[in-house]
Amino acid sequence: MAAIRLDGKACAADLEERLKQRISKCGVTPHLAVVIVGDDPASHVYVRNKVRSCERLGIKSTHIEFPSEASEEEVREAIISLNNDSSLHGILIQSPLPNHMDEESLTDLIDPSKDVDGFHPANLGRIVQGRLDGMIPCTPAGVMEMLRWADVEMSGKKAVVIGRSFNVGMPQALLLAAKGADATVTIVHSRTKDAKAECLSADIVIAAVGRPEMVMPDWVKPGAVVVDVGINRIDDETRERGWRLAGDVHPDVANIASLLSPVPGGVGPMTVAMLMANTVTSAESQHS
Ligand code: NAP
Numbered sequence: 288m289a290a291i292r293l294d295g296k297a298c299a300a301d302l303e304e305r306l307k308q309r310i311s312k313c314g315v316t317p318h319l320a321v322v323i324v325g326d327d328p329a330s331h332v333y334v335r336n337k338v339r340s341c342e343r344l345g346i347k348s349t350h351i352e353f354p355s356e357a358s359e360e361e362v363r364e365a366i367i368s369l370n371n372d373s374s375l376h377g378i379l380i381q382s383p384l385p386n387h388m389d390e391e392s393l394t395d396l397i398d399p400s401k402d403v404d405g406f407h408p409a410n411l412g413r414i415v416q417g418r419l420d421g422m423i424p425c426t427p428a429g430v431m432e433m434l435r436w437a438d439v440e441m442s443g444k445k446a447v448v449i450g451r452s453f454n455v456g457m458p459q460a461l462l463l464a465a466k467g468a469d470a471t472v473t474i475v476h477s478r479t480k481d482a483k484a485e486c487l488s489a490d491i492v493i494a495a496v497g498r499p500e501m502v503m504p505d506w507v508k509p510g511a512v513v514v515d516v517g518i519n520r521i522d523d524e525t526r527e528r529g530w531r532l533a534g535d536v537h538p539d540v541a542n543i544a545s546l547l548s549p550v551p552g553g554v555g556p557m558t559v560a561m562l563m564a565n566t567v568t569s570a571e572s573q574h575s
Pocket of ligand 1: 452477518
């Protein structure tokens with residue numbers, strides 16, 4: 288039996304409706320600043336999607352663009368001035384930054400209450416403490432929202448997260464294990480001895496590895512729930528543009544899993560929706 292599609296677009300649309308209600312009661316127009324450095328085409332597409340989402344919801348967005356040869360000091364000064372701007376509720380630095388910039392130290396500079404990406408150590412640390420009312424990184428938060436929206440039972444289930452990055456895999460594992468979700472979590476990474484065996488034992492698999500179609504059908508227990516975070520561009524001569532997007536999960540996993548999120552249209556729209564949610568939360572808390 289084919290898996291049911293875990294439809295991130297539909298889940299994001301539901302979330303947006305709830306956000307519109309919250310914005311109408313917020314007493315202030317939420318305001319997001321997006322800092323982008325350089326001319327990486329994919330980054331500009333991501334920023335455009337975020338700005339469009341702001342427009343749909345009535346969130347004000349300000350775009351601060353630097354050329355790729357800008358100095359780290361210039362970006363640093365811009366962040367400090369955004370921190371001090373009381374009309375702003377969210378600050379996001381679009382990744383990746385040029386190699387001559389220290390992304391970590393620039394992220395550390397953002398006021399944690401405006402850190403809508405949730406990457407500041409103060410916000411990541413709160414997750415370890417089980418304080419889930421703050422700025423949670425958008426992708427793992429979006430996965431949790433999608434699992435709850437689809438009524439996936441997590442309590443006592445075995446979850447495997449493939450990937451341990453600070454922005455996706457690690458916070459994802461913490462969120463699945465947190466009180467309220469209550470899954471028993473295994474983290475698979477590049478040194479894991481037998482990733483396939485770990486996945487085969489899981490009721491829930493979250494693939495956030497960045498390796499196209501790595502999770503094959505024979506890696507998945509029949510009936511498992513599979514969430515594909517991966518976004519990989521692979522060559523495809525049958526397409527006019529010469530490439531296509533692939534997830535970290537092979538499409539034939541749909542014949543084994545009970546629920547599978549598609550790429551595109553799964554975790555991607557949820558990531559943007561959670562960014563909007565963090566911006567609204569920040570506006571609410573700064574104006575309550
Ligand atoms: P990342 O920082 O490169 O982390 C990848 C993780 O995968 C690392 O922890 C790495 O392990 C692990 N890994 C690599 N090869 C492996 C292997 N053969 N077996 C097991 N684990 C392996 O990537 P990321 O930022 O977490 O992103 C992961 C994927 O999600 C990418 O495709 C990215 O484009 C996508 N993504 C999508 C969204 C969205 O909105 N849908 C958002 C963010 C990211 P080590 O730690 O041992 O190196």
